[in-house]
Amino acid sequence: MMASSIMTEQALKPSLLELAITFNKISLASFGGGLSAWARRVIVEEKKWLDDEEFLSALTLSRVLPGANQMNFAVYVGNRFHGVAGAISAVLGLFTIPFLIILALAYAYFRHSATPAMQDVLRGVAAAAVGLALSMGLKTGEKFLRNPIALFFGALAISASVFLKLPLIAIIAILAPPAFLVAWRNDAQKNDAP
Amino acid sequence: MTPGGILSLITFFSVLSILSIGGSNSVVPEMARQAVEIEHWLTAAQFTDLFAISQTAPGPSNLIVALIGFKVAGFWGALVAQLSMMIPATLLMLVVSRLWVASSGSQWHLALERGLAPIAVGLIFASGWTIAEGASLSVVGYAIAAACTLLFWKSHINPIPIMVVAGIFGWMRWI
Numbered sequence: 001m002m003a004s005s006i007m008t009e010q011a012l013k014p015s016l017l018e019l020a021i022t023f024n025k026i027s028l029a030s031f032g033g034g035l036s037a038w039a040r041r042v043i044v045e046e047k048k049w050l051d052d053e054e055f056l057s058a059l060t061l062s063r064v065l066p067g068a069n070q071m072n073f074a075v076y077v078g079n080r081f082h083g084v085a086g087a088i089s090a091v092l093g094l095f096t097i098p099f100l101i102i103l104a105l106a107y108a109y110f111r112h113s114a115t116p117a118m119q120d121v122l123r124g125v126a127a128a129a130v131g132l133a134l135s136m137g138l139k140t141g142e143k144f145l146r147n148p149i150a151l152f153f154g155a156l157a158i159s160a161s162v163f164l165k166l167p168l169i170a171i172i173a174i175l176a177p178p179a180f181l182v183a184w185r186n187d188a189q190k191n192d193a194p
Numbered sequence: 195m196t197p198g199g200i201l202s203l204i205t206f207f208s209v210l211s212i213l214s215i216g217g218s219n220s221v222v223p224e225m226a227r228q229a230v231e232i233e234h235w236l237t238a239a240q241f242t243d244l245f246a247i248s249q250t251a252p253g254p255s256n257l258i259v260a261l262i263g264f265k266v267a268g269f270w271g272a273l274v275a276q277l278s279m280m281i282p283a284t285l286l287m288l289v290v291s292r293l294w295v296a297s298s299g300s301q302w303h304l305a306l307e308r309g310l311a312p313i314a315v316g317l318i319f320a321s322g323w324t325i326a327e328g329a330s331l332s333v334v335g336y337a338i339a340a341a342c343t344l345l346f347w348k349s350h351i352n353p354i355p356i357m358v359v360a361g362i363f364g365w366m367r368w369i
């Protein structure tokens with residue numbers, strides 16, 4: 001829209017209803033894995049509610065703390081714009097309709113012992129979900145290509161997860177302190193420069 | 195529906211909520227132990243079926259909890275179990291989110307954000323790998339994953355129709 005070409009923080013601030021609708025949309029599209037990639041698409045690219053840096057830190061918080069990652073992320077975004085009320089709207093938006101769907105499936109399963117033969121469909125969706133996750137890694141990682149320190153820590157995180165199969169919490173616990181110290185020192189040097 | 199059943203749903207899942215570090219799938223083995231071996235809410239085969247249903251359905255990864263609650267005490271059991279699983283972890287996340295947002299602009303916040311970003315990106319790549327391994331893709335599946343990576347990276351195409359088509363390919367057993 002031409003009229004809204006001058007975007008202010010205020011204009012970007014979503015209403016409670018918009019938070020609920022957006023998280024409902026994200027969660028309904030999240031089957032087959034790769035939810036965080038879809039969340040980035042909607043929250044960062046479409047809605048521009050968070051920039052990439054804040055998205056990545058919110059995602060890391062959501063993954064490190066206990067609870068379903070998607071719910072934690074909804075809490076973060078909801079709280080960011082509307083405090084407790086925002087967190088509640090985002091979580092309700094995320095969970096209500098999937099909850100009703102799963103109850104319908106539970107009813108079908110226990111009444112008619114019908115196991116949905118979904119494994120094949122799921123495998124197909126997973127192939128696309130892999131692409132969604134990797135493309136998100138490329139989009140958020142592109143800017144680190146000329147930054148050897150960032151590449152080093154990124155590569156360590158990938159190897160620790162893929163080859164060593166370390167749990168996420170262990171990877172963060174080991175890599176975060178040195179990564180933090182390096183970033184801290186670089187900032188300090190920048191500030192010292194005249 | 196027994197009050198005892200509802201009460202054990204609340205106590206079990208609200209403790210599990212705080213223990214589910216790294217996502218709710220990390221406590222699925224503990225859920226199975228409690229629901230199958232200790233409380234006999236479900237048989238082992240039912241648990242496996244319900245886990246598959248919860249992974250297939252859209253929504254957050256902890257909906258298996260609603261399915262267990264449904265078996266114990268119908269709709270209200272599902273709601274109570276799900277809320278017990280959600281509320282403690284959600285409250286903790288709320289507190290930490292507020293501290294994190296309140297500290298934005300401080301030097302340690304910026305350094306932490308900058309230091310963690312490449313690690314987060316590495317973990318995103320790793321999550322793509324994990325999905326691929328879990329789905330036991332065929333060669334065609336990997337080719338489609340690679341094509342989707344390029345497509346979603348370089349274009350602004352809506353991924354949903356692509357995922358539906360990939361689902362149909364899977365249904366036809368082409369992937």
